[in-house]
Amino acid sequence: xxxxxxxxxxxxxxxxxxxxxxxxxxxxxxxxxxxxxxxxxxxxxxxxxxxxxxxxxxxxxxxxxxxxxxxxxxxxxxxxxxxxxxxxxxxxxxxxxxxxxxxxxxxxxxxxxxxxxxxxxxxxxxxxxxxxxxxxxxxxxxxxxxxxxxxxxxxxxxxxxxxxxxxxxxxxxxxxxxxxxxxxxxxxxxxxxxxxxxxxxxxxxxxxxxxxxxxxxxxxxxxxxxxxxxxxxxxxxxxxxxxxxxxxxxxxxxxxxxxxxxxxxxxxxxxxxxxxxxxxxxxxxxxxxxxxxxxxxxxxxxxxxxxxxxxxxxxxxxxxxxxxxxxxxxxxxxxxxxxxxxxxxxxxxxxxxxxxxxxxxxxxxxxxxxxxxxxxxxxxxxxxxxxxxxxxxxxxxxxxxxxxxxxxxxxxxxxxxxxxx
Amino acid sequence: xxxxxxxxxxxxxxxxxxxxxxxxxxxxxxxxxxxxxxxxxxxxxxxxxxxxxxxxxxxxxxxxxxxxxxxxxxxxxxxxxxxxxxxxxxxxxxxxxxxxxxxxxxxxxxxxxxxxxxxxxxxxxxxxxxxxxxxxxxxxxxxxxxxxxxxxxxxxxxxxxxxxxxxxxxxxxxxxxxxxxxxxxxxxxxxxxxxxxxxxxxxxxxxxxxxxxxxxxxxxxxxxxx
Numbered sequence: 001x002x003x004x005x006x007x008x009x010x011x012x013x014x015x016x017x018x019x020x021x022x023x024x025x026x027x028x029x030x031x032x033x034x035x036x037x038x039x040x041x042x043x044x045x046x047x048x049x050x051x052x053x054x055x056x057x058x059x060x061x062x063x064x065x066x067x068x069x070x071x072x073x074x075x076x077x078x079x080x081x082x083x084x085x086x087x088x089x090x091x092x093x094x095x096x097x098x099x100x101x102x103x104x105x106x107x108x109x110x111x112x113x114x115x116x117x118x119x120x121x122x123x124x125x126x127x128x129x130x131x132x133x134x135x136x137x138x139x140x141x142x143x144x145x146x147x148x149x150x151x152x153x154x155x156x157x158x159x160x161x162x163x164x165x166x167x168x169x170x171x172x173x174x175x176x177x178x179x180x181x182x183x184x185x186x187x188x189x190x191x192x193x194x195x196x197x198x199x200x201x202x203x204x205x206x207x208x209x210x211x212x213x214x215x216x217x218x219x220x221x222x223x224x225x226x227x228x229x230x231x232x233x234x235x236x237x238x239x240x241x242x243x244x245x246x247x248x249x250x251x252x253x254x255x256x257x258x259x260x261x262x263x264x265x266x267x268x269x270x271x272x273x274x275x276x277x278x279x280x281x282x283x284x285x286x287x288x289x290x291x292x293x294x295x296x297x298x299x300x301x302x303x304x305x306x307x308x309x310x311x312x313x314x315x316x317x318x319x320x321x322x323x324x325x326x327x328x329x330x331x332x333x334x335x336x337x338x339x340x341x342x343x344x345x346x347x348x349x350x351x352x353x354x355x356x357x358x359x360x361x362x363x364x365x366x367x368x369x370x371x372x373x374x375x376x377x378x379x380x381x382x383x384x385x386x387x388x389x390x391x392x393x394x395x396x397x398x399x400x401x402x403x404x405x406x407x408x409x410x411x412x413x414x415x416x417x418x419x420x421x
Numbered sequence: 422x423x424x425x426x427x428x429x430x431x432x433x434x435x436x437x438x439x440x441x442x443x444x445x446x447x448x449x450x451x452x453x454x455x456x457x458x459x460x461x462x463x464x465x466x467x468x469x470x471x472x473x474x475x476x477x478x479x480x481x482x483x484x485x486x487x488x489x490x491x492x493x494x495x496x497x498x499x500x501x502x503x504x505x506x507x508x509x510x511x512x513x514x515x516x517x518x519x520x521x522x523x524x525x526x527x528x529x530x531x532x533x534x535x536x537x538x539x540x541x542x543x544x545x546x547x548x549x550x551x552x553x554x555x556x557x558x559x560x561x562x563x564x565x566x567x568x569x570x571x572x573x574x575x576x577x578x579x580x581x582x583x584x585x586x587x588x589x590x591x592x593x594x595x596x597x598x599x600x601x602x603x604x605x606x607x608x609x610x611x612x613x614x615x616x617x618x619x620x621x622x623x624x625x626x627x628x629x630x631x632x633x634x635x636x637x638x639x640x641x642x643x644x645x646x647x
Contacts, residue, residue, distance in 0.1 A: 033427075033428060036428045037428065040428070168570060168571055168574070172569055172570050172574075173570050173573075173574035173575050173576070174575075175575075249565055249566065250566045250569075250576075251566060251569050337432045337434075337435050338432065339569075341569075367427055367428070368427075370428060371427050371428060371431060374428065374431055374432075375431075375499075378499055378501075380571065381501035381568070381571040381572060382501075382568075382569075382571065383432070383435075383501075384432075384433075384434075384435025384436060384437050384438070384500065384501075384568060385432065385433035385434060385435050385436055385498050385499070385500050386431055386432065386433065386498070386499045386500075387430060387431060387432070387433045387495070387497055387498055387499075388497045388498070388499050389430075389495075389497045390427050390430050390431045393427060393430070394427060
């Protein structure tokens, strides 16, 4: 307790610095993964992706980032185990932040695929298990989270598959595909706005003190969907049929119609990513801040201070504006096989799944869901060739990242404990 | 800071683009055969050799694309069609170029001269066979549209019609080939026996151009049927 009083400010400062470093890393690396499908299909340029990401990542973090933050901050550790030694939670969260930040640096410099979500969750479990005891971990929640890591890519794939089939039935396999695309395009844009807002607003946003009933949520979502559909309709109307290109590839003009539609899915993806991944940086920070500020109360009911969400969102935006440009450029070249119509299916499916996970407070890996969505499109026979070895790579990364995060966090936890006691 | 994005490694090179590129080169090779026989009929030896050189060049180019494509199809690649079907399709396409090479090689190495009575029928056969190759190339160009529609529906029906038409063209070439062989049989005693055998072989080979073109169409039907 005295530790908190004497070193409280230092500990808070450390938490904020490391937390900001984490969010900066998320912005620099992860955002490229989220926006990759949109840039790769040629629908938006890298510069446009950065601008879209900046606006919508921040919005996603601020508006919808609360639930996942709550899970990482309070859902994994049983509060009764530390009620007498709240400083342990402070050390632990700091250790988790440090471990994740270091692992991010190491993996990125070596070019390994890194999931910030898995690292932070592994780190938090790691220090709790090692530092306090196996009873301290809410294993029920952990199993829920682990299950979501397996279920979410599959769900993303299923949604993408269905979307692909619908586009084929309604647009591609018709008398006049271009006209069908122009007719149905706004409906698909409506889908983007409606789904994302419905999932986000369902029954209101606690941390923003917004109260909505089920009925009101539907109406507001409908409203957003219609506005987006309207804008989409205006953009789609401007698309002219390109007879030259159509001679080479009959559906060239249809793809041209899908190009402005991908802008909406890119926004949705950025929003979704912000909502789920901001927690990786700010949840531990929020835990430390709330304990120090309250003078040692491991209050499970304390609300998430808004300025922390703002800080997290800002960190992401700074990260993606500084490093994101370079990273996104390297991605575009590898994803040229994804045409706008396919990219639309994959991105919307991924965005919807991530936003759903954020809503239920489950921290998921945006990248893995995106991979699942692309495979879903492939299963609908929409992609020329998909290398399934990537799935093997994903399994390997689970095996490596979780223990790495846990072990590093345990090491730092004991170091910090030793330093301050 | 290199960042390996799983999404970047997720997409293999589309085999369909490679198939279409290969077919374009094969078609160019087949078109050279028309020029080859025109020069032969006109008695222009230099032009015959020049056409043969071009055919050999195109065939080598086709082989290069074929080998590249074969190298880029690991078993781990998930595609909308069976890997074996794709490779067989590639092989059929490549056989067209190989056959053209055989024809050109034989004509030049044996310094063959085309007998008067064979000129018109042979030119007709070559022309119809190259038309078969044209039709099969158009069918291959539809591959990316087929991919977009998932190998079914309207596009698939359209392609099936094109394959029907290809079959009819190949039937024509069969008849033309038989008529030509019959004419050769009538005049067998007038010619050097070895030349006669070689001309039978050439008639068969030229007909093979259309046969392989038809096989390409048939293989594509299999892709749609799945």
